[in-house]
Amino acid sequence: MQACVLHAIGDLRVEEVPxxxxxxxxxxVRISACGICGSDIPRVFTKGTYHFPTIPGHEFSGxxxxxxxxxxxxxxxxPVAIFPLLPCFKCEACxxxxxxxxxxxxxxxxxxDGAFAEYVCAPTWNxxxxxxxxxxxxxxxxxxxxxxxxxxxxxxxxPGDNILIFGAGPIGLMVAQWAKxxxxxxxxxxxxxxEKLRFAKxxxxxxxxxxxxxxxxxxxxxxxxxxxxxxxxxAGSPIALGQAFQAVRDFGKVVLLGNPAxxxxxxxxxxxxxxxxxxTVLGTWNSVYKGYPKxxxxxxxxxxxxGTVDVTPLISHRCTLDELMTHMEIMRDRSAFSNKILYVxxxxxxxxx
Numbered sequence: 001m002q003a004c005v006l007h008a009i010g011d012l013r014v015e016e017v018p019x020x021x022x023x024x025x026x027x028x029v030r031i032s033a034c035g036i037c038g039s040d041i042p043r044v045f046t047k048g049t050y051h052f053p054t055i056p057g058h059e060f061s062g063x064x065x066x067x068x069x070x071x072x073x074x075x076x077x078x079p080v081a082i083f084p085l086l087p088c089f090k091c092e093a094c095x096x097x098x099x100x101x102x103x104x105x106x107x108x109x110x111x112x113d114g115a116f117a118e119y120v121c122a123p124t125w126n127x128x129x130x131x132x133x134x135x136x137x138x139x140x141x142x143x144x145x146x147x148x149x150x151x152x153x154x155x156x157x158x159p160g161d162n163i164l165i166f167g168a169g170p171i172g173l174m175v176a177q178w179a180k181x182x183x184x185x186x187x188x189x190x191x192x193x194x195e196k197l198r199f200a201k202x203x204x205x206x207x208x209x210x211x212x213x214x215x216x217x218x219x220x221x222x223x224x225x226x227x228x229x230x231x232x233x234x235a236g237s238p239i240a241l242g243q244a245f246q247a248v249r250d251f252g253k254v255v256l257l258g259n260p261a262x263x264x265x266x267x268x269x270x271x272x273x274x275x276x277x278x279x280t281v282l283g284t285w286n287s288v289y290k291g292y293p294k295x296x297x298x299x300x301x302x303x304x305x306x307g308t309v310d311v312t313p314l315i316s317h318r319c320t321l322d323e324l325m326t327h328m329e330i331m332r333d334r335s336a337f338s339n340k341i342l343y344v345x346x347x348x349x350x351x352x353x
Contacts, residue, residue: 003055003117004324009048012328014321017055020113020121022068027075027124029082032136032348034115035059035144036324036341038169039259041332043110050111057116058084058109061130061139063348071124079130081139082115082122083289083297084108097291116324118345125290128297131305137350138304140342141311145300146287147257148174152182153296154282155230155253159183162224164247166216167234167258168196168208170314170340175232175257176205181308184230186223190216190240195337203313211240220247227252236260242270245279253280317341 003017022028034057043049043056064078086106087094093101108114108122130139152175157163161184165172168191179187188207189200197208209219221227227249233241236258244254246269274281288296303309316339319327327341344350 060115100286
């Protein structure tokens, strides 16, 4: 099969590799679509994967192509979304169904081969059947949609709560969509990229701010008469983190969602803001899959099937394996506007039969 193989930092090649064979309890999936995650950029260009060579790609969907020993025939030819984390099922976190906190996990696309390829193998435990009416392109975005849902669910929002989101990239816009779906009040988005803000405006969001032009803290507090109830830091920026603590209202909640590129120092004033306003600071990591209190992956698929969320407008580019590196360089260099970029396998239809 053809795959994009990372041989070293910055050395991603399209080449022919052996077709994987499913082990007992596994299936082979013919990839339909795989998103480029923001975390794939440092993984390919600066940090590397856990070993070389590795096939990256962890936001994906496809059709079951082959069954390993012991796999129920009901999975044959099934359209599926795939949870990329492979838990150990032995640690204390796994015993509590907190699989994202597993102490000895494997991971498709970073610790083992992923979906920037034509095929990948995965255990049946990691599969969710895609409902009729949901395209496989939509199913490839279940992973980031679940991450966004989990981040907002951590705050236990009430209808009408005002929310401020730092970062209008794919994950920030997915949080905004959940906020709209769940009946929150003013949905405010802040970014330094005017093209991202224009894109958000096209999607129907009204409360948008270019952080280079105005102070996000004063803007948000004025719009909400004292500050938003919820602030999502989805940019991974130390400046945005400090502004999040300054902007949130008394007894409000701040969620740390963005992956930081470096240290995230706090000024004394920002630290005091957390203390004096008794801000609740929430970490968020991955999403809940087959665990307590709710399977957020199933929540996402149900919402896609019901039409209460619509991620197709977030797709700005589609590419082949041969074009993948070019599109990753666009994301790295910000040489052109992009939102969600999908690798689409031309040999596997994005629509269900």
